[in-house]
Amino acid sequence: MGNIVESLKKHVLNRRAQDYDEFLSKLDHPERVSPDNHIKLTLSPTTTFEAKATTTKAVAISSTCSEFYLACRNNQIDKVEKLLSTMTLDEIDRLEPNNSTALHAASYHGHKRIVQMLLEAGADxxxxxxxxxxxxDEALNDNVKELFFRVPNSNRLVGDTGAIEWELIDDDVLEKAAEEKNIIETLYNSFIGSDSVYKMFERIEKYYIDNGLANINGFQTVKRFFQKATKEQDPRWIIKAYTAETDFYTTLNAEIAGGAGQYQSERRYIIALLSRHPILDNYTFIGPAYRVMRQNIDDLKKYAVNSCLMTKSFLSSSIDRKVAELFLIRQEEVREQAGTKSRHKADGKVIKSWVMCIYQIKRKRTALHIENSSQYANDGEILIMPYTVFQVRNISKFKAEFLPDKPQMTQIELEEYNQ
Structure with a gap:
């Protein structure tokens, strides 16, 4: 069992390496070159000598790596701690003249304690x-990479019930899915037509975030990301807010699924921006996505091949099955450490069991591959849009080699439905 878990963890830690490791040894890598060598003094050939001197000095000052960045790069823990106490997150996240950040530097050089301090401070x-x-991607070793993992009890790719995630479909709900999609499309097009997409961002921030979510855990983090989204009119900041470990994504999804009336328009704006904004066109994903769920075995019996389900909220899944399996294992470890035992019926059968769900995405913008904008890139997250209809194509059992006692586990294969 231990070997299987370590193998899964190793896979998740290094799944991005094939795409990014080649850059770590490049001679012009920001962390291999002295910061001083990145300073570029650009002079205009038409200026006088005196003007050149003034220009040179100004450019040199603006091109100097910050004291904070250098302290992080050089593993000056006490200095970093002192500077952090008075810094804003924008200062912490500053992109230096060498196109690196303090977090990149600490990670690349393996300064584990400083990486930990930066992450705890809320570095992007x-x-x-x-x-x-x-x-x-820059982390020196796996010990540093593990600092970027979500907390073990995170339910990001693990559902404990299907109540929020989906509902069985009948003709009325099929109609509802089409109706909601039409509302969202019409909303987005109305703002595009009047050239005022900015208003969507502004209203989300002003009404939903500032008023509706002011008391959630992690509000300041969410607020900051939405301020950036509004200022830059860029929905990638919404992805950052959604993937951060705050109460934002759970609150948003519960309210979308429950049909809460207050701030419904603002939540629809969020859906519209993530499902329609052209900046995210290159995030579109076609293919299989994986998510695990603990489901009541009696409810599980309701699902049959060819039956249809509709996602009632945003649904986080992974491009990599092994990531979903590791999330499941970590959940089980937390349950075991807490002394939580599975409940059983009178006949000895467990009340809830784990289910591996495989979603086959077929249409553009039904789902987004968001890992490069996610606060947790190692999740390999595929974000499935609300009101997407899937048809159950197959239900089977498999031996879960990665779990204690290697139990039989249900696997549900779903394919996007042609509405």
Whole structure:
């Protein structure tokens, strides 16, 4: 069992390496070159000598790597701690003249304690350096990479019930799915037509975030990301907010699934921006996505081949089955450490069992591959849009080699439905 878990963890830690490791040894990598060598003094050939001197000095000052970045790069723990106490998150996340950040530097050089301090301070994990690498990709070793994992009890790719995630479909609900999609499309097109997409971002931030979510855990983190989204009119900041470990994504999904009336328009704006905004066109995903769920065995019997389900909220899944399996294992470990035991019926059968769900995505913008904008890139997250209809294609059992006692586990294969 232990070997299987370590093998899964190793896979998840290094699944991105084939795409990014080649950049770590490049001679012009920001963390291999002295910061001083990145300073570029650009002079205009038409200026006077005196003007040149002034220009040179100004450019040199603006091109100097920050004291904080250098402290993180050089593993000056006490200095980093002192500077952090007075810094804003924008200062912590500053992209330096060498196109690196403090978190990239600490991660690349293996300064584990400083990486930990930066993550605890709320440093943005999804900033790319000049090679498109995230701080996670730059990590010197697996010990540093593990610092970027979600907390063990995170339910990001694990559902404990189907109540929020989906509902069985009949003709009325098929109609509801089509109706909701039409409302969202019409909303988005109305803002596009009047050239005021900015208003969507503004209203989400002003009404839903500032008023509706002011008391959630992690509000300041969410607020900051939405301020950026509004200022830059860029939905990738919404993805950062959604993937951060706050109460935002659970609250948002519960309210979408429950049909809460207050702030319904603002929630629809979020759905519209993530499902329609052209900036996210290159995030579109076609293929299989994986998610695990603990489901009541009596409810599980309701699902049959050819039956249809509709996602009632955003649904987080992974491009990699082994990531979903590791999430499941970590959940089980937390349950075991807490002394939580599975409940059984009078006949000895367990009340809830684990289910592996495989979603086959077929249409553009039904789902987004968001890992490079996610606060947790190692999740390999595929974000499935609300009101997507899937048809059950197959239900089977398999031996879960990665779980204690290797129990039989249900697997449900779902394919996007042609509405």
């Amino acid at each position: 994990r999804a900033i790319q350096n000049k090679f498109g690498c995230l701080p996670f």
